[in-house]
Amino acid sequence: MKQNLSRTFWIRVAAIAIILVFSVFLFFIGKQHTVLVDNKAVTVNGVEVKALQLVEVEVNSLGSLELAARDRDKFDVTGQKHKVTVIYTDANWEEHTIVRTFRIPLMQEMVMILLPALVADPEGDQSLWLENYELPTYAMTAPAEEPVVTDDLAVLSDI
Amino acid sequence: MNTEKLTSSVKGMMKSFGLPRIIIAVFLLVLFILAPFVGVNVGTSLSDTLNRFGMNAVMVLAMVPMIHSGCGLNFGLPLGIIAGLLGATISLQVNIPGPTSFLLAIVFATPFAVILGWGYGQLLNRVKGGEMMIATYVGFSSVAFMCIMWLLLPFSNPTMVWGYSGSGLRTTISVEGYYLHVLNDFLAIRLSDHLVIPTGMILFFALLAFVIWAFLHTKTGTAMTAVGSNPIFARASGINVDKVRTLSVVMSTWLGAMGILVYQQSFGFIQLYMGPFYMALPAVSAILIGGASVNKASILNVVVGTFLFQGIVTMTPSVMNSMIHTDMSEVIRIVVSNGMILYALTRKTEAVR
Amino acid sequence: MTLHMTKTQKVLRFMGNNTVPILFLIICAFGIPLSGYSANYLISEVVVRIARNSFLIVSLLIPILAGMGLNFGMTLGAMAGQIGLIFISDWGIAGIPGMLLAMIISTPISVVLGWWCGKILNMAKGREMVTSYIIGFFMNGIYQLVVLYGMGAIIPIRSNALVLPRGYGIRNTVNLIGIRKSLDNLLTVRLFGIPVPLVTFAVIALLCLFVLWFKKTKLGQDMRAVGQDMEVARAAGIRVEHTRIVSIVISTVFAGYGMILYLQNIGTLNTYNSHMQIGMFSVAALLVGGATVAKANIRNVFLGVILFHLMFIVSPMAGKNLIGQAQLGEYFRVFVSYGVITISLVLYEVRKKRDQSLAGLVLAAEQEETV
Numbered sequence: 113m114k115q116n117l118s119r120t121f122w123i124r125v126a127a128i129a130i131i132l133v134f135s136v137f138l139f140f141i142g143k144q145h146t147v148l149v150d151n152k153a154v155t156v157n158g159v160e161v162k163a164l165q166l167v168e169v170e171v172n173s174l175g176s177l178e179l180a181a182r183d184r185d186k187f188d189v190t191g192q193k194h195k196v197t198v199i200y201t202d203a204n205w206e207e208h209t210i211v212r213t214f215r216i217p218l219m220q221e222m223v224m225i226l227l228p229a230l231v232a233d234p235e236g237d238q239s240l241w242l243e244n245y246e247l248p249t250y251a252m253t254a255p256a257e258e259p260v261v262t263d264d265l266a267v268l269s270d271i
Numbered sequence: 272m273n274t275e276k277l278t279s280s281v282k283g284m285m286k287s288f289g290l291p292r293i294i295i296a297v298f299l300l301v302l303f304i305l306a307p308f309v310g311v312n313v314g315t316s317l318s319d320t321l322n323r324f325g326m327n328a329v330m331v332l333a334m335v336p337m338i339h340s341g342c343g344l345n346f347g348l349p350l351g352i353i354a355g356l357l358g359a360t361i362s363l364q365v366n367i368p369g370p371t372s373f374l375l376a377i378v379f380a381t382p383f384a385v386i387l388g389w390g391y392g393q394l395l396n397r398v399k400g401g402e403m404m405i406a407t408y409v410g411f412s413s414v415a416f417m418c419i420m421w422l423l424l425p426f427s428n429p430t431m432v433w434g435y436s437g438s439g440l441r442t443t444i445s446v447e448g449y450y451l452h453v454l455n456d457f458l459a460i461r462l463s464d465h466l467v468i469p470t471g472m473i474l475f476f477a478l479l480a481f482v483i484w485a486f487l488h489t490k491t492g493t494a495m496t497a498v499g500s501n502p503i504f505a506r507a508s509g510i511n512v513d514k515v516r517t518l519s520v521v522m523s524t525w526l527g528a529m530g531i532l533v534y535q536q537s538f539g540f541i542q543l544y545m546g547p548f549y550m551a552l553p554a555v556s557a558i559l560i561g562g563a564s565v566n567k568a569s570i571l572n573v574v575v576g577t578f579l580f581q582g583i584v585t586m587t588p589s590v591m592n593s594m595i596h597t598d599m600s601e602v603i604r605i606v607v608s609n610g611m612i613l614y615a616l617t618r619k620t621e622a623v624r
Numbered sequence: 625m626t627l628h629m630t631k632t633q634k635v636l637r638f639m640g641n642n643t644v645p646i647l648f649l650i651i652c653a654f655g656i657p658l659s660g661y662s663a664n665y666l667i668s669e670v671v672v673r674i675a676r677n678s679f680l681i682v683s684l685l686i687p688i689l690a691g692m693g694l695n696f697g698m699t700l701g702a703m704a705g706q707i708g709l710i711f712i713s714d715w716g717i718a719g720i721p722g723m724l725l726a727m728i729i730s731t732p733i734s735v736v737l738g739w740w741c742g743k744i745l746n747m748a749k750g751r752e753m754v755t756s757y758i759i760g761f762f763m764n765g766i767y768q769l770v771v772l773y774g775m776g777a778i779i780p781i782r783s784n785a786l787v788l789p790r791g792y793g794i795r796n797t798v799n800l801i802g803i804r805k806s807l808d809n810l811l812t813v814r815l816f817g818i819p820v821p822l823v824t825f826a827v828i829a830l831l832c833l834f835v836l837w838f839k840k841t842k843l844g845q846d847m848r849a850v851g852q853d854m855e856v857a858r859a860a861g862i863r864v865e866h867t868r869i870v871s872i873v874i875s876t877v878f879a880g881y882g883m884i885l886y887l888q889n890i891g892t893l894n895t896y897n898s899h900m901q902i903g904m905f906s907v908a909a910l911l912v913g914g915a916t917v918a919k920a921n922i923r924n925v926f927l928g929v930i931l932f933h934l935m936f937i938v939s940p941m942a943g944k945n946l947i948g949q950a951q952l953g954e955y956f957r958v959f960v961s962y963g964v965i966t967i968s969l970v971l972y973e974v975r976k977k978r979d980q981s982l983a984g985l986v987l988a989a990e991q992e993e994t995v
Binding site for chain 3: 407597617
Binding site: 131134135138139141142143144145190221 | 715716717718719
């Protein structure tokens with residue numbers, strides 16, 4: 113008995129441990145997040161920063177989106193580490209490009225990038241222009257009652 | 272000394288009756304006791320239970336002949352139900368309103384039941400040992416086949432066919448004006464505002480049950496029981512095993528046809544197409560709850576089983592809903608009925624099939 | 625009784641052994657021209673179905689090897705796979721990692737369910753198929769208890785899109801947009817204008833190789849021995865009950881993975897209905913391929929998928945063109961699906977009796993000779 117406990121048992125424990133670690137790894141690399149990009153006037157450290165007239169944003173290489181003032185759009189991404197590219201034209205008609213990498217907290221479904229804050233301080237820490245976002249509960253207007261269909265005779269549907 | 276004997280005999284009784292059945296009976300008792308405390312009227316509940324008892328009892332009775340002759344649990348009950356549906360639809364097509372339509376339905380259903388039952392019996396005789404699985408799929412295939420037929424058969428009564436096209440039967444057909452409640456209201460006893468006993472329906476069941484009981488005590492009936500418990504001995508005694516088995520299947524099918532007619536007159540609707548698809552399972556589990564096994568069943572099993580099963584189906588929604596405001600009745604019904612069948616299938620039986 | 629068979633006898637024998645596939649070939653031969661579908665459309669549809677369903681059907685092979693008959697209890701594996709998918713949908717894991725994670729989650733659930741199912745089947749020897757059929761229904765009740773009442777209440781589910789408005793219980797349909805076609809789209813090749821998901825086929829091929837290899841291992845040989853004769857196997861020292869349970873466990877685990885593959889192709893989870901249908905359709909497809917209750921191999925799987933799904937696809941249009949109602953075609957294909965299982969079961973029993981009586985006759989003849 114003691115001998116069995118040594119070999120087969122430990123190999124099995126090791127296998128389960130490897131699978132658990134692998135599962136956690138999968139969780140990390142597969143987790144989906146939504147990155148909102150917002151072009152609204154925002155207050156940073158007590159200073160009011162105006163929205164940009166026109167700005168082009170791209171996260172990773174998902175295709176660039178154009179936002180006018182007070183626009184908001186979103187990107188769906190997988191994983192935690194991402195790159196944002198911002199191209200805008202400032203008051204002197206000069207074009208600037210900012211490229212920053214940022215990290216999304218693992219358990220956070222949605223985050224928002226405040227573009228004016230990013231543009232105002234391109235080298236600043238991501239906490240200045242990246243904030244966590246929660247869906248307001250009043251936005252959930254689900255129907256009052258959704259009947260659950262447990263119809264065994266759904267054999268006529270397509271397989 | 273005496274208490275020892277008592278406990279051992281009680282234990283013996285409990286073992287033979289089976290733990291699941293005791294749990295179910297106690298559960299039903301608890302539900303009835305709880306009912307008045309949660310605002311559910313006991314009179315209405317009893318009345319509902321009796322009503323459902325009458326509706327389903329004949330179909331449960333249909334299980335008895337085939338269990339006796341060793342053909343196992345009749346999962347192919349839908350075949351008998353189809354015979355009954357044919358009788359009902361033809362009776363409505365002939366269009367004689369009133370209680371006569373019920374008698375007509377019985378008259379029309381019988382030849383179908385006999386023919387279908389005979390064919391089914393012949394099939395089962397060739398597959399001894401695997402009857403239950405094949406019965407299930409014969410039942411399903413015939414329901415699916417009839418779906419095609421209900422669309423094609425030339426019915427014309429406007430209450431039965433689709434409005435626009437004028438051909439093809441509707442999914443549910445009302446029997447109002449024909450034989451709605453024809454048995455229920457016959458000699459109904461009204462005990463109080465809430466408690467009504469559908470005497471006619473129960474009398475009809477009692478009549479059929481008596482006929483079956485009497486039959487099982489005749490020479491052919493005893494032969495049937497012999498075939499079920501020991502086919503080799505039966506054959507050695509000169510009994511034609513195949514003929515007796517076919518007879519039991521025909522009886523079972525005919526009772527199934529009667530059963531669906533009784534059900535319809537109380538329910539108020541004829542359910543076609545996929546309606547009969549899963550109707551065998553409640554009947555099978557009801558008789559098993561009543562104490563039957565795969566090769567042994569009595570009329571007492573039918574009565575007790577149907578009452579317990581329908582009691583649970585009636586009481587759980589109302590009581591549980593008032594208590595925890597959740598309708599778990601569907602889930603409980605699935606777990607109880609299938610759990611009971613599982614229990615029966617895993618018992619070791621005398622005649623190993 | 626001569627051992628030599630004439631040519632006609634050989635042909636009749638072949639037809640008798642392969643009644644069901646031949647019947648289906650005839651149905652398809654009539655149905656395809658009636659439906660009016662182009663060959664291109666049909667072939668691409670069938671390719672999709674093969675990629676979608678084969679894994680599930682292959683999972684049925686091992687219990688047949690072990691003499692357990694048609695494992696209707698694969699429903700349990702399907703339920704485990706679905707529970708895995710519900711969790712990864714809630715956690716928002718997408719793509720291949722999502723699929724793999726769902727498979728990992730489903731595995732212990734499948735093992736437990738399969739082990740329990742095997743134990744019950746051991747208590748009902750001789751009636752395995754009916755019992756596994758009822759087990760499927762019973763577990764459906766437990767599944768509803770967990771998914772319709774437990775999830776959200778006792779088991780924490782955060783996503784509002786998944787949970788019913790009343791606060792607990794999963795909705796009727798779960799959108800699997802995260803993992804939709806994630807395996808299929810990994811590597812899709814266009815052959816003659818028909819998209820072929822190579823990686824999915826590679827996975828199915830791997831499973832087939834596994835089954836072939838498994839049959840040669842000691843465990844596989846044990847199962848075959850148990851399938852042929854339990855008492856002889858027991859006398860040879862094989863742990864019969866344990867082997868039977870293992871066969872069901874393996875089948876259930878693969879059914880779970882197969883269900884995940886199936887659902888990643890469809891993209892939507894029909895929470896309360898998918899698993900119930902899938903058992904019946906997989907069994908029907910296997911039987912159409914020429915398998916019997918006692919004997920099934922990989923050939924039967926693929927032949928069955930092609931024939932069964934061809935019939936399934938052409939029936940509604942064929943019904944519409946023939947009689948004018950597509951509904952008729954739909955009922956027809958349901959009837960054919962159940963009918964084929966009925967015929968296969970009947971043929972199997974009849975042949976078993978005939979073989980038994982033949983063996984008895986041969987034995988009697990031998991005894992007469994010695995006397």
